[in-house]
Amino acid sequence: MQYLEHCIRKRIFPILATVGFLLLLMHKSEFPAVFNRYSINYTILLTLAAINLGLLWRKAVLRVSYQRLIDRLSLGPLLSFLLVVIPVMFLIDFVGINLPHTRGDWVILLLVGVLFLQVEVSGEKPVLMSSHMILAAWSIALTVVLLEAIFALSLLESRTPKTHQEFIRLMFSKGKGKHDTAWTEAFSIGKPSGTFRILGLSDSFGTAGGKSSNYHYLVEDIIRQNVLPSVQMINVSVIGYHPLHELAILRLAMPYSPDLVLHGFFVGNDFWVEGEDVYQFRNIITTWHPGSFRYRPRNLLIRQWLGNAVVFLREQQRLRKEQSLAGGENVGTQSKSAFLKTQVVRLNEWGKRTDKDVARMKRVFPVLDAIRATAEAGGARYVMIIHPDETQVNAALRREIIATFQLNEHEYDFYLPQEVLRSYCADRGIPCLDLLPIFRAKARGGDLYLLHDSHYNRSGNELAAVSISQFLHERQLLPKVREPQPSRRKQESSVFGNGYLAA
Secondary structure, three states: OOOHHHHHHOOEEEHHHHHHHHHHOOOOOOOOOOOHHHHHHHHHHHHHHHHHHHHHHHHHHHHHHHHHHHHHOOOOHHHHHHHHHHHHHHHHHHHHHOOOOOOHHHHHHHHHHHHHHHHHHHOOOOOOHHHHHHHHHHHHHHHHHHHHHHHHHHHOOEOOOOOOHHHHHHHHHHHHHHHHHHHHOOOOOOOOOOEEEEEOOOOOOOOOOHHHHOHHHHHHHHHHHHHOOOEEEOOOOOOOOHHHHHHHHHHHHHHHHHOOEEEEEOOOOOOOOOOOOOEEEEEEEEEOOOOHHHHHHHHOOOHHHHHHHHHHHHHHHHHHHHHHHHOOOOOOOHHHHHHHHHHHHHHHHHHHOOOHHHHHHHHHHHHHHHHHHHHHHHHOOEEEEOOOOOOHHHHHHHHHHHHHHOHHHOOOOOOOOHHHHHHHHHHHOEEEEOOHHHHHHOOOOOEEOOOOOEEEOOHHHHHHHHHHHHHHEEEEEEOOOOOOHHHHHHHHHHHHHHOOOOO
């Protein structure tokens, strides 16, 4: 009786562990010994469980060792172990090493932790749970938190304004106070009588080329010359923006009473719906993710910025090397390798026609609904302009990407993002201009895009501006066209009668 009581009291852990291991083993099939029936993670899980079980039974048989394990496995050692594990997990995630994602991965991690804990409490001199290890781990983790606070509060500059003053400051920091008449003292929130205001809303596509050649300002020039001299273009596009950021800035721009919101959607990266706040330091951009995920170590702003800075420095080094090899010729704004990698990542984001990928793209619909509702609530008409990715337009680039990364071209649908967006607009009655067929019809190689860049060059911006102007005119989204002067008839025909409009 006493022996039975001893077995129950002293060997309860290995008995329970054995039962758990048997249940785990029987989980997959009737013949668990055939390990090729299991995934690699499940095999690792079984192996770790067996190791832990073996250690427990060994200590149970050796009563002295097991008694020492039971005596030392108290709250003190366990708490010390956790005090080491918590900051170490924090630092592992901060560095960027992938943590477990699935339930099975977490069970594996738990078994590894149990294994280490057994080793620690069995020895005479613990190593991982020593006061020096605890102090070092927590010191490093708290230092990271302190640097994050200093970096976020003192060094970063926000690019997602929250107030009207921040909005104006951002516009002037982009140079609009110097070059855009809409942001000079002559421009006011109160709209002069007879003025037709267009608000240009986009990401870097809406700013590339600057005042002299960006399509927003070219649209303004065309409409001013051929339709309405009093038209004003308010360009609030910001580099690095996604639809969530555009929604935030649109709310601050609506007091300027636009009559038309021209929303540019770039299929290459605008299906992204994460991150509401954009910051920059020394022209390197970082994003603060929404919700509780922003506090995850790998999402800390300083960690993102350091990662982006390393990528930027490496890219500058590759670009200088390519320039030296090219003998001074133009090699583009990005190195060729970086540009191709960017394009293949984008292709995999929008080009695969699977239910999962289409559903992921459709996650942006609620944000687009909010942008449209904000525009219409302010009395403006909402229009979407779909900007194509260069991979869709440039056949030579498409072939190079497929050959470089050994892709199966038949797995990709190069019209899919436009199809998704056009369907969205049709369902909601939104005027929508798809520039892809226009650009494909006019493209000769890569002559509509900057070299090794995803943005339009001067010719691409001009083609976009003419196409948008004609679209707005034919859809009657502009005020009534004034009677053309005889000397301007030829010019009007070239702008509004060139057949660029997409079906």
